[in-house]
Amino acid sequence: MMFTHRDSTSSPFAYAARAGFAALPLLAAACFALPASAGDASPEGAAKAVLKAEIGKPAPDFILKDTEGRDYRLSDYKGKTVVLEWFNPECPFVRKHHVQFHTMADLSTQLGKQGVVWLAINSNAPGKQGSGLERNKQARAEYKIEYPLLLDETGVVGRMYGAKTTPHMYVISPEGVLVYRGAIDNDPSPRATGSTNYVRASIAHLQAGEKIDPSETTSYGCSVKYAQ
């Protein structure tokens, strides 16, 4: 899989307008908790003030750095299907899909051959479990993750998407529309994988031009460790 990265000094307004992704969230995410209003400068306040991810609506745009220091902007992938995976290297549910089973590696490789882009995001706040550049660099190597692992320590992007668990999965269509959010599969236990992989199924529906059903499921896993 090949991934592009860009210089974060580009204008978020100009790019979002060009790409068709939701522009206002991009400002909040790109500026890392830039106050959305004079009264509430917290990451939660910023996220509340901007668009929230909703099924059938344009996916909020963002720029985040990965563990290698490169910037990734969601709207760069306009024209491609994008999978977002919320990540915490210490979570037993994440380890289930990365270590006990190779759900994420196998599926991302398979989908990558079809041109699907896969991005992992860690929204855990500094000092919380599974946070920090070094730990995530180490985890990416340990888990043999071949796709970018983006760090969202302010939690702005995670809150915009309503990410609650690790893993929490999102599928974005080539048109930049959020078409699936929820669990990776239908077995929420910490030690087994399910018979239905919802991400695989939703992308198959998308590629076939069919209705995506389910478009929302209850995700499962550890809580995302946001700052207070």
Added chain:
Amino acid sequence: MTRTSRRASATFLRAAFAAAVIAAPTAPAATASESIAKADVTEPIRAEIVSESAALVPGRTTAIGILFRIEPGWHLFWEGCNQTGYPITVKAQLPEGFRALDLVWPAPERLVSPGEILDHVYDDDVLVILPVEAPTTLDEGKPAVFRFDLEWVACREACVAGDTTIAIDLPVAPAASAAAPSQHTALFEAARRRAPGPAGGAPALRANWAAGALVIECAAARSLAFLPQDGCESLVDPIADASTAGNRLEVRYRPVDGRIGPLRGVVEILERGRDEPRYVSIDVPISEDGDPAVPAQP
């Protein structure tokens, strides 16, 4: 994190357990005759099996309890709507001829974490009750062995998965004899007070579908709360909608992929003049065209 305040009941359960232990301070190590199994020591959770009766009686129902002792700061997950974690799972292997009835789950606490994450959890010792019906033909001289496969995820900030298999063997009393209570009866009584039961004993309650919301009304209530067990994806705002300081509660639902619900859960009722809440299960049926039917009355 914020929690609703139902500490009195939870504290009582812990106190009940302490009382059970204090009642037999010089008792030797646990044996079958004390109706307690060997404890598992997987931290931060310790699971034990206890029985409400000291012995089984042929043809009678006996309550067996799975007691999860929870280290302070940690929590386990209820079987209803949670946005994280994994609920306690209990799989029972019964002796031949026994029949298991439905598990009785005490009502949980609501836990709201940063990021508007809602879970329903147990953060204090919790007893899950499995009533079992004994066959009429039981050999008085042969203890019956009940084995339980337990699985859970315990979280503080971090989460750990745990599991164990533990067993209890119970002696058999003569047929038609009275079932002698064990030393753990207070634990069972405390757990039942927190468990939703048949409407008997609880004040009159109406649960209807109206204008996109499950409307719960209870004239005798000074506060109401709803603990959803199903249809979790359809809840519009389970944090905002879940409780009210009044006698009418609206829980909004939205269609997901053309479906709503099911509208199933537990209503917590705090009546005027009472300090301890009562719990009622509701299950508002959904008609074939996808609209919840009305009315539903527990």
